[in-house]
Amino acid sequence: MAFPLSDLTSTLRVAPGPIDLGKIETDAAPGFDGDKKDGEAALAELGPQLAELQERLFADGKSGGRRSVLLVLQGMDTSGKGGTLRSTVGLVDPQGVRITSFKAPSEDERAHDFLWRITKALPPVGLIGVFDRSHYEDVLIARVRELAPPEEIERRYDAINAWEAELAAEGTTIIKCMLHISAAEQQARLLARLDDPTKHWKYNPGDVDERELWPAYQEAYEIAIARTNTEVAPWHVIPADKKWYRNLAIGTLLHDALRAFGLDWPEADFDVEHEKQRLLDEKPL
Amino acid sequence: MAFPLSDLTSTLRVAPGPIDLGKIETDAAPGFDGDKKDGEAALAELGPQLAELQERLFADGKSGGRRSVLLVLQGMDTSGKGGTLRSTVGLVDPQGVRITSFKAPSEDERAHDFLWRITKALPPVGLIGVFDRSHYEDVLIARVRELAPPEEIERRYDAINAWEAELAAEGTTIIKCMLHISAAEQQARLLARLDDPTKHWKYNPGDVDERELWPAYQEAYEIAIARTNTEVAPWHVIPADKKWYRNLAIGTLLHDALRAFGLDWPEADFDVEHEKQRLLDEKPL
Numbered sequence: 001m002a003f004p005l006s007d008l009t010s011t012l013r014v015a016p017g018p019i020d021l022g023k024i025e026t027d028a029a030p031g032f033d034g035d036k037k038d039g040e041a042a043l044a045e046l047g048p049q050l051a052e053l054q055e056r057l058f059a060d061g062k063s064g065g066r067r068s069v070l071l072v073l074q075g076m077d078t079s080g081k082g083g084t085l086r087s088t089v090g091l092v093d094p095q096g097v098r099i100t101s102f103k104a105p106s107e108d109e110r111a112h113d114f115l116w117r118i119t120k121a122l123p124p125v126g127l128i129g130v131f132d133r134s135h136y137e138d139v140l141i142a143r144v145r146e147l148a149p150p151e152e153i154e155r156r157y158d159a160i161n162a163w164e165a166e167l168a169a170e171g172t173t174i175i176k177c178m179l180h181i182s183a184a185e186q187q188a189r190l191l192a193r194l195d196d197p198t199k200h201w202k203y204n205p206g207d208v209d210e211r212e213l214w215p216a217y218q219e220a221y222e223i224a225i226a227r228t229n230t231e232v233a234p235w236h237v238i239p240a241d242k243k244w245y246r247n248l249a250i251g252t253l254l255h256d257a258l259r260a261f262g263l264d265w266p267e268a269d270f271d272v273e274h275e276k277q278r279l280l281d282e283k284p285l
Numbered sequence: 286m287a288f289p290l291s292d293l294t295s296t297l298r299v300a301p302g303p304i305d306l307g308k309i310e311t312d313a314a315p316g317f318d319g320d321k322k323d324g325e326a327a328l329a330e331l332g333p334q335l336a337e338l339q340e341r342l343f344a345d346g347k348s349g350g351r352r353s354v355l356l357v358l359q360g361m362d363t364s365g366k367g368g369t370l371r372s373t374v375g376l377v378d379p380q381g382v383r384i385t386s387f388k389a390p391s392e393d394e395r396a397h398d399f400l401w402r403i404t405k406a407l408p409p410v411g412l413i414g415v416f417d418r419s420h421y422e423d424v425l426i427a428r429v430r431e432l433a434p435p436e437e438i439e440r441r442y443d444a445i446n447a448w449e450a451e452l453a454a455e456g457t458t459i460i461k462c463m464l465h466i467s468a469a470e471q472q473a474r475l476l477a478r479l480d481d482p483t484k485h486w487k488y489n490p491g492d493v494d495e496r497e498l499w500p501a502y503q504e505a506y507e508i509a510i511a512r513t514n515t516e517v518a519p520w521h522v523i524p525a526d527k528k529w530y531r532n533l534a535i536g537t538l539l540h541d542a543l544r545a546f547g548l549d550w551p552e553a554d555f556d557v558e559h560e561k562q563r564l565l566d567e568k569p570l
Binding site: 059082086090132183187197198201202203208215265266268282285 | 380551
């Protein structure tokens with residue numbers, strides 16, 4: 001199974017240069033030759049492998065390794081950032097994961113550079129950090145809603161690239177994903193929330209106002225992706241109308257990133273036989 | 286199923302007064318009438334209920350509620366704090382959980398009161414916080430290893446009770462659990478780690494030295510439990526030689542605590558029909 005899924009990873013990686021989101025189908029399943037049932041089965045099969053690879057990363061971190069993973073999830077409202085977390089990150093030991101959901105910055109956070117609160121939320125060595133929204137909001141909503149002057153937005157693309165390059169150099173594998181849904185799919189999902197009283201708490205009337213800015217957001221994504229799509233921190237655009245495909249895609253990206261570390265279990269830094277004998281020889285407690 | 290499992294919760298709650306851990310069997314399954322297979326099936330059945338109750342708590346927190354849960358896991362090395370986390374906390378949405386593993390305090394942490402770092406790790410409203418070790422180390426290892434003067438240890442029991450009472454008054458349900466294994470079971474688990482190269486990274490020769498202090502640790506637990514077993518923050522002693530029982534017990538305690546909130550889904554604070562119409566009437570994007 002590893003081979004077709006790895007095709008999926010390379011398929012989703014955004015090529016260098018300008019990007020036209022309108023040309024990327026939102027309801028496709030590129031790189032995967034199967035239907036919903038096949039996709040769910042493939043993710044279920046990936047689960048135990050993901051869990052073992054995550055534990056190897058954790059063990060590496062406990063044994064002096066400096067590696068970690070940072071998964072950045074971006075996307076319009078209802079694109080499924082939360083659902084992805086449940087379905088893929090939920091497959092590994094919760095002790096090995098640090099999830100941060102970024103909201104509008106607080107007054108205290110706004111008193112610092114935009115990367116200050118992001119840096120504080122980085123995963124320690126051995127962990128998988130997940131950002132549900134991220135520093136990219138500072139060049140997305142900030143651009144669309146003009147929350148910062150144009151020259152400051154310009155500065156931020158370069159600041160992000162420098163910051164991510166430093167992070168990667170320290171041992172963090174960065175996986176950036178845009179969950180790509182259509183405006184029609186978002187409308188359907190918002191209507192479904194309104195039809196289900198157990199989902200009303202997730203609904204915010206402001207989301208409908210934001211929909212009017214859909215084209216501006218798509219443009220802001222295109223600019224942000226093109227400006228920050230680097231070798232060490234590449235972007236992936238995930239067609240996300242099909243939830244099963246979105247989950248399988250993110251699970252596969254995570255899997256391939258962990259596997260690329262090529263980690264063995266850490267070797268004992270003590271004499272195993274001697275320790276066994278100590279335990280067997282001890283006087284009764 | 287709810288009824289027999291709730292019996293389990295009340296069974297595990299420590300009665301007020303002195304406690305003799307030597308009289309509590311470590312390989313028993315009190316309050317549950319079934320074997321390993323039954324226990325694993327009961328936990329699997331509990332999973333979806335736990336997940337829904339956790340989501341209701343999360344929704345409540347997003348809608349102005351002030352509730353949260355704090356699960357404190359204590360126990361000797363190998364007693365299964367990590368395994369419990371994977372098996373029970375892993376059943377709910379990882380976004381709704383904040384896990385903190387406490388190690389020996391850093392220099393910075395030691396420059397503050399012992400509750401300083403604990404307070405910083407408390408779960409926000411709507412979340413389930415889990416402590417893998419906790420402020421109780423400051424009256425357990427600190428007592429056994431004489432890391433603080435006796436009068437300071439004495440002061441800490443009262444400080445913990447006052448701090449936990451305040452926390453409970455603010456809306457946090459506190460569940461304190463001691464995972465209770467026998468010295469023989471710990472020996473078997475340490476030997477099993479030595480026999481499995483994929484587990485060597487979890488083994489620390491210092492753990493064997495610590496075993497010599499087993500009776501002192503048991504005594505320190507007895508004192509700590511008796512001194513801090515309050516109405517608002519009660520202790521539970523979980524027989525933990527049987528991993529399936531330990532998992533079922535913690536899962537049930539968490540379930541019962543969440544259910545006791547009696548939370549409905551938050552009601553919409555907007556006009557549902559009006560919102561539907563807005564979405565249906567919008568001009569094409």
